[in-house]
Amino acid sequence: MDKKLINERAQAAPDVDGITGHRRMRRNRKAEWTRRLVRENHLSVDDLIWTIFLAPGSNVQEPIDAMPGVYRLSVDKAVEAARRAADLGIPALATFGNIEQDLRDETGSNILLAGNLINQATAAIKAAVPEIGVITDVALDPFTSHGHDGILRDGEIVNDETVAQISRAAVIQADAGSDIIAPSDMMDGRIGAIRRALDEAGHHNVGIMSYATKFASAYYGPYREAIGTAGLLKGDKRTYYIDPANAAEAVRDAALDVEEGADMLMVKPGLPYLDICRALKDAFGMPTFAYQVSGEYAMIKAAAANGWIDGERVMMESLLAFKRAGCDGILTYFALEAAEILNRRG
Ligand code: PBG
Numbered sequence: 001m002d003k004k005l006i007n008e009r010a011q012a013a014p015d016v017d018g019i020t021g022h023r024r025m026r027r028n029r030k031a032e033w034t035r036r037l038v039r040e041n042h043l044s045v046d047d048l049i050w051t052i053f054l055a056p057g058s059n060v061q062e063p064i065d066a067m068p069g070v071y072r073l074s075v076d077k078a079v080e081a082a083r084r085a086a087d088l089g090i091p092a093l094a095t096f097g098n099i100e101q102d103l104r105d106e107t108g109s110n111i112l113l114a115g116n117l118i119n120q121a122t123a124a125i126k127a128a129v130p131e132i133g134v135i136t137d138v139a140l141d142p143f144t145s146h147g148h149d150g151i152l153r154d155g156e157i158v159n160d161e162t163v164a165q166i167s168r169a170a171v172i173q174a175d176a177g178s179d180i181i182a183p184s185d186m187m188d189g190r191i192g193a194i195r196r197a198l199d200e201a202g203h204h205n206v207g208i209m210s211y212a213t214k215f216a217s218a219y220y221g222p223y224r225e226a227i228g229t230a231g232l233l234k235g236d237k238r239t240y241y242i243d244p245a246n247a248a249e250a251v252r253d254a255a256l257d258v259e260e261g262a263d264m265l266m267v268k269p270g271l272p273y274l275d276i277c278r279a280l281k282d283a284f285g286m287p288t289f290a291y292q293v294s295g296e297y298a299m300i301k302a303a304a305a306n307g308w309i310d311g312e313r314v315m316m317e318s319l320l321a322f323k324r325a326g327c328d329g330i331l332t333y334f335a336l337e338a339a340e341i342l343n344r345r346g
Contacts, residue, residue: 041323043316045089045342049135049289050335053226054078054097054121066222066298068305070333072098075121081336082129088339092133094182094331095121098227099142107151108143111169118142119176126177135209136178138166138194139185147224147233149185149240157240159187166190167197174203182266184211186240192260209289210262212254213276216241219269219295226294250276251283258284266331269293271318274325281326290322291331316341 016024028038053072055062060074073081082093097117103110110116122134139149140162146152150162162185170181181198183190191210198206216238224230242250254265265284267276268291281288300318304311315334322330332338 047329048335049331086132094135108140122176135180147229174206180207182209195261207263209264210257212265213250222294277325
């Protein structure tokens, strides 16, 4: 380039120091050491709760179409998975069962069986890997013949009867060794009722992680395939889950759960609801978790499988986003993969 042209270009450049008053954001970004120094949020293995699916039988490891890398595990395999998770430093697991179809009925009565799939898995995991936390969901949907989270009568999901049933189920899950009860059904009054039931049964140390703000979301699709409710569900869950349009209502709903005695709050789904994570953390200062749900997992895996995104980097970035939004941790199907990467980084 000739000298004249270089001069003209230089003159054409705007007076950036004049514009910014000599402030340049890029100074702190110039090298890896300074980027590390100013980094505000970190993801660690301590932040991960691994969500796993259970299947009846033994030595079973069934793939789930829309969730490559995720399997339904029989109890023996779930125990092995728990061992691996604990060895990687993952603090807790959350279990979800694919209950045999002929055990499902109108009221989800199998949830009250001490020896059901969920409780068997809890007892086996706690016996073999006592150092890992076990979180169990008490919603009825894996147990009902209609796929709803509550008892269905004359086309209505009846609130109070459902609360009675899941409170009893919560005590049975705690008896089996569950450390934290996580009700995902969104019935009114469930947190207080479960707290009373647990305390009456002497389970003062069993915590409650409320699915405080659970939205009526389309992101749950692959989960319903995984636990066999996809073909069963009649209608939708909009009479009990929160409308995805509503943020103020979500905060109010969470406030009730806090008053009723929840120990921890959860936002679900995760990434599309980061504003809710931040709102809950700011409003209550409670331990706050996000559930990165099956559809979120499926989207990342599908795009990565097509070579359209760098799956590993998108996974880690998505998990970090929850920390930035104020979450203390994340329930995620990626937990094992992410923990391996975090441990490699040291
Ligand atoms: C229902 C329940 C759902 C999930 C966990 N428990 C939602 C539903 O089926 O309506 C979704 C989890 C996921 O998508 O990963 N109690």
